[in-house]
Structure formats: C-alpha cells, structure tokens
Amino acid sequence: MIITNQKPFETILKELEDAKSVFLVGCGDCATLCETGGTDxxxxxxxxxxxxxxxxxxxxxxxxxxxxxxxxKEFRVHKDELEKADALLVMSCGAGCQAARSxxxxxxxxxxDTLFLGNIMRYGQFEEKCRLxxxxxxxxxxAICPVARCHKGILNGPCGGTNEGKCEVDPEKDxxxxxxxxxxxxxxxxxxxxxxxxxxxxNAVLKPGRHAIERKxxxxxxx
Amino acid sequence: MSEIKHVKPSIQEVLESGKFLVTGxxxxxxxxxxxxxxxxxxxxKDKVHAMNITxxxxxxxxxxxxxxxxxxxxxxxxxxxxxxxxxxxxxxxEADLLFAYTxxxxxxxxxTGDSIPVGDHKDAKSVFDLESAQLLNLIRTMEDGKDTGGxxxxxxxxxxxxxxxxxxxxxxxxxxxxxxxxxDAGAQWFQTQAIYDMDHFAKFMxxxxxxxxxxxxGLVLLxxxxxxxxxxxxxxxxxxxxxxxxxxxSAEKGKALDTGIKIMAxxxxxxxxxxxxxxxxxxxxxxEGVVPRILEEAxxxxxxx
Numbered sequence: 001m002i003i004t005n006q007k008p009f010e011t012i013l014k015e016l017e018d019a020k021s022v023f024l025v026g027c028g029d030c031a032t033l034c035e036t037g038g039t040d041x042x043x044x045x046x047x048x049x050x051x052x053x054x055x056x057x058x059x060x061x062x063x064x065x066x067x068x069x070x071x072x073k074e075f076r077v078h079k080d081e082l083e084k085a086d087a088l089l090v091m092s093c094g095a096g097c098q099a100a101r102s103x104x105x106x107x108x109x110x111x112x113d114t115l116f117l118g119n120i121m122r123y124g125q126f127e128e129k130c131r132l133x134x135x136x137x138x139x140x141x142x143a144i145c146p147v148a149r150c151h152k153g154i155l156n157g158p159c160g161g162t163n164e165g166k167c168e169v170d171p172e173k174d175x176x177x178x179x180x181x182x183x184x185x186x187x188x189x190x191x192x193x194x195x196x197x198x199x200x201x202x203n204a205v206l207k208p209g210r211h212a213i214e215r216k217x218x219x220x221x222x223x
Numbered sequence: 224m225s226e227i228k229h230v231k232p233s234i235q236e237v238l239e240s241g242k243f244l245v246t247g248x249x250x251x252x253x254x255x256x257x258x259x260x261x262x263x264x265x266x267x268k269d270k271v272h273a274m275n276i277t278x279x280x281x282x283x284x285x286x287x288x289x290x291x292x293x294x295x296x297x298x299x300x301x302x303x304x305x306x307x308x309x310x311x312x313x314x315x316x317e318a319d320l321l322f323a324y325t326x327x328x329x330x331x332x333x334x335t336g337d338s339i340p341v342g343d344h345k346d347a348k349s350v351f352d353l354e355s356a357q358l359l360n361l362i363r364t365m366e367d368g369k370d371t372g373g374x375x376x377x378x379x380x381x382x383x384x385x386x387x388x389x390x391x392x393x394x395x396x397x398x399x400x401x402x403x404x405x406x407d408a409g410a411q412w413f414q415t416q417a418i419y420d421m422d423h424f425a426k427f428m429x430x431x432x433x434x435x436x437x438x439x440x441g442l443v444l445l446x447x448x449x450x451x452x453x454x455x456x457x458x459x460x461x462x463x464x465x466x467x468x469x470x471x472x473s474a475e476k477g478k479a480l481d482t483g484i485k486i487m488a489x490x491x492x493x494x495x496x497x498x499x500x501x502x503x504x505x506x507x508x509x510x511e512g513v514v515p516r517i518l519e520e521a522x523x524x525x526x527x528x
Contacts (some may be wrong), residue, residue: 005477043393060380119283143470149337151340152309152335152336152338152349152351153351154335154351154354155354155357156354156355156357156401156404157354157356157397157398157400157401157404158392158397158398158401159335159338159354159355160335160387160389160392160416160459160460161337161338161341161459162392162394162397163460164393165394167340168337168338168341168459169340169341177397178394181394181396181397181400190400193397193400194400194403194404195403196356196360196407196408197357198357198360199352199357199361199371202352215294
C-alpha cells in the first residue's frame, strides 16, 4: 500500500491561505490505514479548519482515492458542495490528489506527504520492501530486494558501510545484503549471490509509467 | 592527441617489477584554494610511487579527483584516480574516464562510494547507477572499444584497475564473495580498508593469495587513543586492537602523533619483512606532512627499492 504522513497543520493552513471555503477528500483505502485520510481524520480536519475560520462545504471519502473514474463519479454526486469551495484539500497520496485533479479544475492542496510503497509490519508501522523498478530480481536474491532495502540499491553484494548486519545510514535498518546472504545460505543457494549482476535497466518502466492489460482476441475483455 | 609524458613508472610497472608498492593519499580541499594540497603533492610525489585522490570523500563535496589527478601529473607525480558511483551515472563516468585516459591517468581505483546521508549534502540525489564491480566491468568494456550502451567508440582506453576490500568486514563471507566478483570483473590490484591486526590480516591474505591480483595493505595513521576508539565504534570494517589503543593512550602528553607514526612504521616493516602484502597504502588523513617521517622510520626509501 501507499504510505502517507500528514503534513504539519500550519503547512496545510498555509496551503489554504487563499481559500475561505474548502471541500475535503479522503481515501477509503491506503490513507485510511495510514490514518491520514480515513473518515475520522477527514472529520477531525474539518473541525480544525472550521476553528481557523474556514467554511467546509462538504467532505467525501471515496473507496479508493486513486480510482479516477470513481472519484469523478463521486465529484458529480457532490457537485454543489464542490462548486461552493474555493479549494479542495485532498487527504490521500499524491496519486489520490491527481485523481481529484483530473475530476475538477478547482485548486487542489495535499494534506499529506507520500512516503513509499510499504508493507504493514504491525498496526501503524510500515516498511518499504519494493521500489517498483519494473524489472524484478527477487528470484535471485532470496526474495529480499536490494533495490528497495539497500540504501544504495546496489546489486553485487554489500558495500563497505555494512556493519554487523546493519546499514551505515541508519543502524536501526538491516543491511539488505546481509539478509540476502543469510536467506540464500538457508536455501543452500549462495551461488546466486556469487553470480555477477550487470548494470540494471533503470528504464524498464519508462517514466511516467503507463500500463494496459493485454486482452486476448475473443477473450474476457470487454470489446 | 599529444604524447603524454610520464615522469614516474606506473604502479602496474612497479608491482610487476616485484617492488614493494608505496602509495599515499591526497584529500582535495573544500574550495578553490589548492595551495595546501599542492604542498602535500610536492611533499609526497617523490616519496611514494603514487597518490590516490579521493572522490568527494565521505560524501563531502570537494575539489574534484580528476582535476587533482591532472595536477599531480603536471607536477611530475603519479596519480591513482578514485572513481565512485555515488555522484555520476554510467554515462558521466565513461566520459570522465575518456578524459582521464587522454591526460595520462593510468590507474583507477573503483569504489561504490559512501552514501549521501553521511556527508554534507544530505538533500542531494544519490546516483548509484552502478556499484564497484559493475564499474570495473564498465572499464573493461571501454578497454574493448565500447561503451556500456553497446556503442563502438573511436578507440579504446586502458587502465590498471583497482578496487578495495575490507578484511575486517563483519560478516566476512559476503565481503569475500564481493572480493571475488571484483576480481572476476577485472580488478588487477586491491587496497584494503584500514587494517591494524596483523594476525587477522595474515589470515585474510591466505584467501586473497588464491587470486592472481596484487594487494596493498591500507594503513590509517592513529593520532590519538580517542581516534582509535572512535573508529572502532563508528567506522564499519575497522578494528583497532586493544593493545594499540593502550599504546596510544600511554603516549606522553603531546606525543600521541609520534606514537602513531611509530606504530605505522612498525606495521610497514612487518608487512614488508614478512611479505604479507605487495605494498602499503598510507592514509595520514589530515597529516600528510608526516608521511616522509613514517617512511623514514619504516626504513622505506622507494628510490632504493
């Protein structure tokens, strides 16, 4: 899921300094689990903004904030409340903000910083384990990703900054290459680590990414 | 291309002649005033076979390694160009190597590079398009007249390719795997991370001697007992044994540097006498001025080798 963190309230107020009236948009998916854009946080934000003298024209929490068609639909349903707002505050990730962008011409302000694609470690704790590189090499690294989990994202073993299994940039973080070594050792497949990995194709997904599911002719696709 | 005049033998020539290779290190300054660095180069250029030039060492922005390499060449010294993968992608590195080659740089030490957050440009974007083994392989590709895009160049380059290894890495086995990868990727000689424990080093060399490479022991000058303790606590892969810390601590007030010099001179003599390595790489971080004294105390005069 996409991990978000709410900006300081003063920053949000600064973003909204030109807006007397605000429409709030949350997200029923990732931002709800991150407690940055669920129903509770949207209601709380409405109260805080009211206390600062803002008029809240309405608020919605789409099931999936980055589903552009659904967000457009929701916006049509709430057309009048949207019309009255000087700006929208989107309490979702960067993708959610831009789903809202494609559904209205009103000014849109983000309440959150978008951090990473994260795994849920336990309630309210997230860790990045995939960097969305488009060229997965987990098959040769014991299903531990050095691109995401090594600070330098290097492919041929640990750097000189590894220390007792921890990383030089943060002793709280594991050295991915030590983890990979330990895993491949358990599997009896250390030869995979001994193989040279050539430079990576960093453009496996040409930025900005675009993907469409290929449908077989006469298959399940809706033609 | 005008003919490059080489004043000194290349380190490849030194090593292949069986001589004990002695190299020093030049850490470029932060800013355009290169007077002190120029003094250091002048001081070292005839005392050591060659000088490493660090590349934005510790992720701290400094005068460039390639510029310093050319300066050393102009001054009649022999440079070892350190190239890291932190600040340049493969295209920029290739272009820099073309430049270095045409200006007479013959030896390149390939490193991954420290991470950005440990340095003084903490908001900078880190590159790491490649790492050290891939960088070695990149040079090999250029030696075949191609770039890593698979394109033909209008000629080829040639470098003596080096890399580093950390004999005290913990855990050691992944480090040894990477060591072998670097050998396979074309590394012809190695410098080690700072070593202090000669017994550990001798054990490591038994493994290293299985490969057809040359290796210099990396030695960092101790200037105080505090520095030794700091390195043990903060520098990955560096372990100063307690007896050396005690020796530093027992130095008379104001004599710690003398003790550090004495220790390094002793280590150099031991490495040479016992044939533990093919040479030494002396890192006198910030104290380059004492390198001639270290060599004198170690009774190591390169002109007499």
